[in-house]
Amino acid sequence: MAVMVGKGAMTNSIEELAGTDLLLVAGSNTTEAHPVISLRMKRAVRNGAKLIVIDPRKTELTKWATRHLRIKIGTDIPLFNALAHVMIKEDLIDRDYVDNRTEGFDELAKHIELYTPDLAAEICGIPAEEIIATAREYAAANGKAAICYTLGITEHSCGSHNVQSVANLGMLGGNFGKPNAGVNPLRGQNNVQGASDSGALPTDLPGYQKIERPGVREKFEKAWNAELPKRRGITKITAMDQMLRGRVKGVYIMGENTVVSDPNTNHAQAALEATEFIVVQDIFMTDTAKLADVVLPAATFAESDGTFANSERRVQRVRPAIKPVGESRTDVNILLDLMARFNIDQNLQSASDAWDEMRQLSPLFGGISYERLDNEGGIQWPCPTEDHPGTQYLHKDEMDSGLPGYFAPVDHIPPAEQTDSEYPLVLTTGRRRSTYHTGTQTGRASGFELLVPSELAEINSYDAEQLELKDGQTVTVSSRRGSVEVPIKITDRSPHGTIFMSFAFPELTQTNRLTSDAYDFITETPEFKACAVRIDKIESSTTAT
């Protein structure tokens, strides 16, 4: 997304989804991962909008769908290319938009000539007529069709290509720069957006200002009164490889249960074990914290002052309701203390000071002051000046970057890990509504154990029959990297050949021990969604749990 049309944020606003004519929801189990967004989607359906869901599994949302494309895992690109193919072939594209606002159309048209509905049907396992019908419906909702996608689509090893093929479709349909439309990645954790906005990225300074772009580094050097490193940094995934090679001596980890939430737990654990000095700043003794040399007790959101930015680029105030428990301190206070020890020359005392410094250096948030947030509520960036109202949807008069939207032809890359006779099943992972990421938070709220009693592997009845498995039976699920024991649940939510597990109960089963460490070669998004596994019965254990 960042490559082509923006900054990895939703182009439009959550509330606008209720007013679309058509919603194309790809790889997003929204009712579970973003329940409140799914309410807006359901409202759209009740208002007469079409809802097309692209998901291998039956989900709560597919019950609301006017069309469910049960795609084979990892084949999003051929599908999106074929949709574009049909739109171009049948001349259903928004000519005006394509001519005036984009570049690269001819190359795209040529490139996707190959992706006929028949070819896509074969790769994706969706009937060609359904693909044609989807393209027509999407085109018919010209200017009022919104595409939403989440991890399902970015967590594959061809994740960023997927995103490009989605954006291609958005541009062909003229669905940028208009309300109730756009291309909308739904972010996972509460402040993924804010973390990226702040410049906690190896290539970008605050506000997505590229380190390597002329003038940028100089501007920050002047403001911070210090020299800045020139070479771009390494991502978390690369860093883990470097750790295994002994090239990383120390790591400072703030509030992430790296070991449990990384796609290949064994790999993450080994990487950290190979690192000489580890600092973990967190609220609980997580599996990652256990590996640390120094553990710093951090405060939670309920004890902290600052801002979160949500999926729709809205900066909102976070306010402390209580004092930090015990001797714990807010992340901001800990870092200010540490920075003083490194003789960093700055006059910052609080979250508010840090925010003011950040917004002065990044035009994207320039006009968002705490005072305004207190008076007006959340404000959506871009918001360059204090008299700017904020931006409900992006790319209104031109692409936010000032450049035309660029069509990027992309090809199908099969999932990195293929099934074979030894590992014949595909494991896909995801979230459940009542559990959150690695369960360190919901795991500690009473009553939640009743909602999803323990980790289960969901398996299709056909596969269960083939393997002679009973509902509730505990089995071993193994991949090429590890294995876990888990009870199964027989359900037709999962298609043949695919089993589903979530990664929320680290104490019980470590789903991520199984997932593949192949990763997206552009943004290095871990490939959570697909890996090859096998299921084995555990002898003498057929008890239901």
Place this chain on the structure above:
Amino acid sequence: MVTEVKNKLNVEVNGIEIGCGTESRVLDAIRAAGFDVPTLCYDERIGPQGTCRMCLVDVEVDGQKQQVAACTAFSSEAMKVETHSDSITEYRKTILELLLSETASPANCPKCLSFKKCELHTAAEEYGAKWDAFPSLVVREKAVDDNPFIQRDYDYCISCFRCTNVCNDWEQAAAITVEGRGQENSIASYFNNKLLDSPCTFCGQCINTCPTGALTDKKITGKTKADNIERTKTVCPYCGVGCGIHLLTEDGKLKGTEPDFSAPSRGSLCVKGQFASWEFVKSEERLKYPLIKENGAFRRASWDEALDLITERFTSFRDEDGPDSLVCWSSARSVTEANYLMQKFARIGIGTNNIDNCSRT
């Protein structure tokens, strides 16, 4: 929805002139003018039902006087509204007394006691309505439901149906319905009346719209004193939707949450925001002081000790192995300001661009 408000109509409310949009209801004009009437069956997110009749007001249009339900009637040009005439005030008091006669004693109302004064009892107090003005008709029984989140106490239900409407039309879960007729009716869930076995998502929207103590949050009910509760406006810590919440505290201790209806999420929450956004904060397992590992085991340390050790080790790696031998990972759960400081620390404290967050996962 983000709608443009065109100030097109001029309405007079209790003698105060107010401009309002052509589509606005009389209730909107009343509130815009700074007045209010009780609205026991109304939730702005699902629109008016016009059944409780508490919002009845006197209006005059073109010299014609009439009484309308403010929640359903539209405003019109030069309309004059009177919200508290003697006869209407008396009328509201009577309806309230009838409603009170169908409910259990205000002195035991689970919402008023633990959370905040409920709408019914707020209105009763305002209009001086007495609980025992009419013979009591309380016949309903408490629902037997062992779910850990929602308490249903039919003795306080006034059959406004806000909960069933919110559940069907806003949360779209269709978990609850009205069962039985008249005085015998109750809010029930399908099948065996247990919410855990129904399509209920435990979003808590029904609790939050309920104008009485009929539906309450089990985690708070009976455990707090409403008068002592303070509210802090903040944001749910779970997902990227960023719903607005209030954290509820009593004597500096966290007690629960409620939705922030003024936030863009308009009061929506899911089960995590409603029921899980605060207990982890109070968990006994929270880390309470810095720890340093020595010979494979952690020991308690002071902040100075811990931060000094980090400074010493990091500076020596930086100076001997070069700044790129160190990496920092910041957190997509922490505030943006902490992320900002983390990247600044990596870049000028250590001197490396090896800073990343987990937005890739």
